[in-house]
Amino acid sequence: MLKIAKERLNDLYAKIAESMGLFIPIKRAGEVNYAVWAEGKEVSLETLKTVKSPKNAFFPQTENMMKFKTEGKNLEVIDIRKDWSEEKSFVMFGVKACDYKAIEVLDKVFLAEPVDTYYQLRRKAGIIVTLACSRPEESCFCKAFGIDATSPLGDVTTWMDETYLYWQANTEKGEALTALVQDLFTEGGEEEVAAQKETTAAIIDKLPYSNLDLSRFKPENLNELFNASEWEEMSEACLGCGTCTFVCPTCQCFDIRDFKTNEGVLRYRCWDSCMYSDFTLMAHGNSRTTQMQRFRQRFMHKLVYYPSQNDGLYSCVGCGRCVNKCPQNLNIVKVIKTLGGKNND
């Protein structure tokens, strides 16, 4: 294990940024989000939850896909990624355990055959440096999904205490990044990290949502859960604003749209939300006409449909962003407590 004094972190950022893009939680206008590091930016690794999750780095909110040019009757498709190369790597620095797990959840969707190469290129180029949590909040419930916030995975895992940042490479990509910055580090930190893990684990155990009962969310209960009478009441206050889907690190639904430019048509994709009424609207009708149906779809997908397609892996990582951000105080915790199982009282 390696360590670096916190007052020297700026040197570390500068060293990485010399050769590749460095995305790190940065405070701007009172909010902390992943942004490109530059000298003078206010880095906030202490912030537990960035407003937007790091999914933006691999699955951007909007992404140009291709262009169409028309000449007379002739149509041409142009893949606008001709200049892309895998060497154009970047570092996502400070990714928490929940958000890292969320990237695994996205991988199952985008890297399944046929591979989404837009996502794949970004994944290959991205080096993920995770940061273990030491001050989890009350809205955190990653433990309910079997995630260990004290020891996240990723290409490099880091831990931070009052004095040092501790660094451990886990993959080839991580080793390569370590080689680049090694001179800034000294050896050591095993004991401090072990002690921190123990302290944090004890805090996590006592968090109010750490022991949610998910036992009823099984494929065999799909129809029973779908038809549960509680959905009506749970969804009654939902405004259909879609905030939960945008701050969610695992929500991956997207729209594909065309935009007419002076040089032909640009086709892009952007995040979409199952909370919106036009999400399922067709020329001949709509399969989900009420907000209750749309609300139910979101949670059934995360807790039952997705796990049923992916060997039991839930499409929720307990980051708690929806708990903090829903203007109506609706969230997945309430759904789990209502439908998840007997031990939720």
Add this chain to the structure above:
Amino acid sequence: MINETLIPKIGVVTDIRKDTPDVKTFRVVGTDGKKLFQHMPGQCAMVSIPGVGECMFSITSSPTNEEYMEFSIKKCGCVTEVLHALEVGAQLTVRGPYGKNFPVEEDFKGKDLLFIAGGIGLAPLRSVINYVRHYRENYGKVVIVYGARSKDDLVDIDEIKNEWVNEPNTEVYLTIDRPQDGWDGHVGFVPAYVKELGLNPNMTAVLCGPPIMIKFTLAGLLELGFEKSRVYTTLELRMKCGVGKCGRCNVGDKFVCKDGPVFRMTELDELPDEY
């Protein structure tokens, strides 16, 4: 160029046939004049007019047609409106094939087959019917029941009247909803007609049409003694990607674009009622 399923191929419209007042059939090939890609009956493709939109359509032509693909498209929304205004020679984009096909090489082989279609529901069935006709010796008796609002709304009536009815060991029953001048055939809705015909319940059935027709026809078939595990239909939901990623066509643990559009009735029974 990176091989990406979301990046389409360019298609050229080489023929447009007006089937009914609101259905046209578009013949499409690549810019090299050849068929764009191979498919199996029941599979779909995303057809787009850049700047307007992209939609999923069933490939109406049979895979045994080596020269081109056909799409029978009803004018009912933004994209189809523009498609209907196209002229021969126009270029559009196509990507696919997507979805699971009818089990023509597995469960259908050696079986007596019953095809029931309503209106534009004939589009996906035409592909499988013509596939069965091409490999006629592999299948038993074929019964086709097809209904539409009026005689003018029967899609592809020329092929039905000139070719299908003359096929050996094949019965074709046509019906329209209301009596009409110049129509001496059956009048009445498809579900009632199916019951009237007293069909042999040992046949494997394929239903395609508006949801209401499917619902009542299925009930009728079950009354006649058909088994749900040998009745197939296709679902249709909003789609954007076609490969199970954009999330729109998700029903239960299935995505209609990749796990469908063809489903057995027994599979549908396990899905939540939201399609």
